[in-house]
Amino acid sequence: NAGVTQTPKFRILKIGQSMTLQCTQDMNHNYMYWYRQDPGMGLKLIYYSVGAGITDKGEVPNGYNVSRSTTEDFPLRLELAAPSQTSVYFCASSYPTGGAAVRQPQHFGDGTRLSIL
Amino acid sequence: EDQVTQSPEALRLQEGESSSLNCSYTVSGLRGLFWYRQDPGKGPEFLFTLYSAGEEKEKERLKATLTKKESFLHITAPKPEDSATYLCAVQARQGGSEKLVFGKGTKLTVNP
Numbered sequence: 001n002a003g004v005t006q007t008p009k010f011r012i013l014k015i016g017q018s019m020t021l022q023c024t025q026d027m028n029h030n031y032m033y034w035y036r037q038d039p040g041m042g043l044k045l046i047y048y049s050v051g052a053g054i055t056d057k058g059e060v061p062n063g064y065n066v067s068r069s070t071t072e073d074f075p076l077r078l079e080l081a082a083p084s085q086t087s088v089y090f091c092a093s094s095y096p097t098g099g100a101a102v103r104q105p106q107h108f109g110d111g112t113r114l115s116i117l
Numbered sequence: 118e119d120q121v122t123q124s125p126e127a128l129r130l131q132e133g134e135s136s137s138l139n140c141s142y143t144v145s146g147l148r149g150l151f152w153y154r155q156d157p158g159k160g161p162e163f164l165f166t167l168y169s170a171g172e173e174k175e176k177e178r179l180k181a182t183l184t185k186k187e188s189f190l191h192i193t194a195p196k197p198e199d200s201a202t203y204l205c206a207v208q209a210r211q212g213g214s215e216k217l218v219f220g221k222g223t224k225l226t227v228n229p
Binding site: 042044058059092105106108109111 | 204
């Protein structure tokens with residue numbers, strides 16, 4: 001059972017370049033998320049999706065775009081890379097939140113370490 | 118504003134020396150509190166979910182507790198393999214939808 005798989009694991013970009021971070025999950029989770037983690041800071045939500053074709057902004061969406069064409073895949077696109085986007089990016093997934101009191105944990109991939117020079 | 122504060126930022130223990138990590142939170146309507154473990158170069162690994170004050174969960178040497186304002190992760194007789202960063206997160210309602218708000222984590226080092 002692979003869980004959440006992210007590719008690539010590492011990448012160096014030049015300022016202004018574009019790239020797509022890939023994320024796929026095999027748990028049939030409806031909800032998927034993209035976070036960034038900067039040194040000494042908590043995880044910050046970039047975008048999330050509650051199902052195929054439905055996406056919404058998180059806390060720090062500027063400079064990023066997402067799409068969700070299938071349940072399994074949730075790619076994150078950087079169009080014009082900037083040094084401020086140097087970070088570790090994590091993708092996560094979870095079951096739908098069912099009921100007022102039941103909240104399902106998110107399951108994370110191992111991240112993509114991105115440096116922009 | 119919803120906030121999660123973890124303390125201490127770093128903690129060094131000797132093997133077998135029990136201690137506790139703290140997670141205090143301010144959130145409008147707690148829907149759930151989560152503890153994760155994160156090893157270097159890896160993603161967060163889910164440990165526990167707590168839903169209401171007074172609830173406790175245990176797993177091996179770890180025990181998580183919850184009050185109305187904070188949660189504790191108690192580590193009993195830790196081993197070097199317990200060394201990791203422990204993250205706390207609360208499920209909060211922001212802008213009409215629910216999000217996880219993470220603390221900055223406590224880096225635990227257990228020396229043999």
